[in-house]
Amino acid sequence: MPELPEVETTRRGIEPHIKGQTVAKVSIRCPKLRWPIPKSLYKNLPGKTILAVERRAKYLLVRFEHGTLMMHLGMTGSMRISPATRQWKKHDHFALTFTNKKQLRLHDPRKFGSVLWYRGTDEKQKLLAKLGPEPLTDNFDADYLYNKSKKRTATIKQHIMNNHVVVGVGNIYASESLFMSGIHPTRAAGKVSKARMSTLVDNIKIILQRSIEQGGTTLRDFLNENGEPGYFAQQLNVYDRAGEQCVDCNRIIKSVVLGQRSTFYCPGCQR
């Protein structure tokens, strides 16, 4: 399940191979992703050159002079660079073939991903307009999160997973960052002190940054013919560890469902 570090790793992995390349052909094998892949891409992209590959939240933004190709990996999406002659694999839904005979492919078994197109600024793109700050920028700090949480009754875990509050904190890292911060996931967001909120902000940044750095070692996998990009084995302290002992206090890790999402915590370490 791509979290923000995997999306950033994907961006860094594909950028050197597609930036400056000119699209020769668009292939839509299965348009039924989260939203239909727009057919307008067939006429919009051929002959056009990629100017930049950027990221906002978990969206990859491929910039052209006349618009932006916006892609999301959903839960199971992955991208890779391959020769244009390589045969299609099951669940390869979308591809751009470039004039240098290389291809960018989107592979997504569960089809929760998306491929969209928009012209104009990001601010006018509906899905991007209301997003909160990037977690690794200075805009996301203790003052911001504390003020944003005042009077909020939602649990702190759901709060930090809310894209209007801060983007890119997925289910795994939400549990992990709360464990690192000693904050119980069911605590109301508005009831977390500023000091503890500051710790939480620091830990979210540390966890995401560390994961992005680990991803750096897998960048060459975007060119491999076989298998998926390796991504990285996470060092997880609580996620998916219900029933096991806490690494800090030896009490038993518990799980609870919040907002339809499994949540893991240590009843000894988190208050």
Add this chain to the structure above:
DNA sequence: ATCGCCTCCTGCGCGC
């Protein structure tokens, strides 16, 4: 404005 539930889809794990 905010909250909570629903939905999309497929592979996997579990029980038998």
Add this chain to the structure above:
DNA sequence: TGCGCGCAGGAGGCGA
């Protein structure tokens, strides 16, 4: 070993 069932999960949409 094989089969069938139920569930996980990102995040927008919607109703309250």
